[in-house]
Amino acid sequence: MRSAELTPCRTFCVALDDGEDFLPALIDFCTSQGIRSAYLPMFLGGFRSTRLVGTCDPIENPDAPVWDAVTFEGLEVLGGGTLAWDKEDHALSPHIHVTVGLKGQAAEARTSHLLAGTVQFISELIVVETHPVLLRPKLGPYAVPTLGFVGDGGTQPDTRTR
Numbered sequence: 417m418r419s420a421e422l423t424p425c426r427t428f429c430v431a432l433d434d435g436e437d438f439l440p441a442l443i444d445f446c447t448s449q450g451i452r453s454a455y456l457p458m459f460l461g462g463f464r465s466t467r468l469v470g471t472c473d474p475i476e477n478p479d480a481p482v483w484d485a486v487t488f489e490g491l492e493v494l495g496g497g498t499l500a501w502d503k504e505d506h507a508l509s510p511h512i513h514v515t516v517g518l519k520g521q522a523a524e525a526r527t528s529h530l531l532a533g534t535v536q537f538i539s540e541l542i543v544v545e546t547h548p549v550l551l552r553p554k555l556g557p558y559a560v561p562t563l564g565f566v567g568d569g570g571t572q573p574d575t576r577t578r
Contacts, residue, residue: 420565425545426451431538438463438533442541443508446499452508453549454499461539463491466516468528481558485531491516492523493539495530500550500563509552509561 428449432441446454470486497512512530517523533539551564 418563418565420548422546422548422550425547427545428541428543430541430543432461432535432541434535434537435464436535436539438535438539439510439512439530441535442499442510442543446508446543449545451499451543451545452501453546454543455546456496456499456512457542457544458494458496459539459541460494461492462536463493463516463533463539464536465489466491466493466514466533467531468514468516468526469531470526470528481560486526486528488516488518488526490519491536492519493517493533497530498550498563499543500552502552502554502561504554511552511561511563 430445432438465487467485467487469482471482471484475482493514493516495512495514497510499508499510502509513528514530515525515527517525548566551566552561553564554560555562
């Protein structure tokens with residue numbers, strides 16, 4: 417386990433409009449505000465279409481990450497996640513999970529890691545900037561982007577005293 421005490425800084429309410437690409441719009445907003453680290457306690461809205469991590473094929477190695485994607489259309493969305501700085505790519509790295517209700521299938525739901533989404537009507541987000549900056553180094557044999565903390569190289573517990 418790793419942990420660090422975070423201090424919430426600025427808090428924003430963001431409305432993404434019909435047709436916007438969710439992740440690029442979120443990253444553009446954060447860039448315009450100078451945000452390198454934040455969490456999304458929740459967001460909600462509609463997606464015209466979305467890509468989530470998943471597969472319909474048998475998983476050969478259940479211990480390995482799934483890198484495949486599935487696509488859905490006509491969705492109600494509820495999600496949350498973290499935004500951390502990827503020092504290797506010099507970019508904001510979102511880790512967002514969503515539950516999507518398929519409107520045309522009696523709101524049957526799916527839950528997974530968000531890869532892409534196109535807003536339908538509106539998506540309403542709360543973005544809470546944090547300090548210190550969260551990091552997202554790629555670790556392990558599968559180079560999985562993993563949450564880390566400033567002051568420890570991004571991979572070890574934050575052991576600073578108060």
